[in-house]
Amino acid sequence: MLGACTLRVNGSPLPIQLIQSITNSYGGLRGSYGITYFITAQLPYDLEGPSTAVEIEDSLGKRNTLTLKLKPAVPEFKDDLPTGPSYPPALLRRTGEELIVRLSGLGQTTIPAPWGDVATIPIEPAAPIEAFVGGKKAKILSVELSTTEVGIFNVHMQIPEIARDLHTVSIRAGGTLIATGFVTVVE
Numbered sequence: 001m002l003g004a005c006t007l008r009v010n011g012s013p014l015p016i017q018l019i020q021s022i023t024n025s026y027g028g029l030r031g032s033y034g035i036t037y038f039i040t041a042q043l044p045y046d047l048e049g050p051s052t053a054v055e056i057e058d059s060l061g062k063r064n065t066l067t068l069k070l071k072p073a074v075p076e077f078k079d080d081l082p083t084g085p086s087y088p089p090a091l092l093r094r095t096g097e098e099l100i101v102r103l104s105g106l107g108q109t110t111i112p113a114p115w116g117d118v119a120t121i122p123i124e125p126a127a128p129i130e131a132f133v134g135g136k137k138a139k140i141l142s143v144e145l146s147t148t149e150v151g152i153f154n155v156h157m158q159i160p161e162i163a164r165d166l167h168t169v170s171i172r173a174g175g176t177l178i179a180t181g182f183v184t185v186v187e
Helices: none
Strands: 005-009 016-024 033-041 051-058 063-069 092-094 098-103 129-133 136-145 153-158 165-173 176-186
Touching: 098 165, 098 176, 129 153
Parallel strands: 092 176
Antiparallel strands: 005 051, 016 033, 051 063, 098 153, 129 136, 129 165, 136 153, 165 176
16 A cells, blocks of 8 residues: 655655556456556756656655656646635746745744633744645745734745745644645636
8 A cells, every 4th residue: 555655856845646546457357457546746947957766765764765756847728717615716826925824733932822712922943844846846935823813833935936826825833734725826
């Protein structure tokens, strides 16, 4: 069984998703069934050259390297995104603008947090925090416990120079990568 894994390009972790698929080789109820695993990852837009090396590390620390051929692509950006109950409004940001990610579970803090109450002074997580948009490192502006919600951290980051497109937003806290959502970068 495939456990957790990490993919890196140029030392930076990539936002990934593990997908498990059960396949029937022969059809029918008596066919041969197998499990296939797929790993999808969003590569940074600023990769150059005819190819790049992707390092894969599994949950046991075993590493392997793949060489991927790179082909220039221009993402198609649609301004007329669907809306309605099944399509929430897209989170839109421009390069250089601030994005705030709110999450819990970042571990110990640099000073004790108030038990069952909101922070009244700036309280930061003890673990190092990094942010990524589309696999590209984003500048952290601040990371502090919320003054309005108990146990919630506000991670303020700046959208890096990156192509107009829908990008995965990820936070790495103390070495653990957390995919937190998506942002559409415009202009």
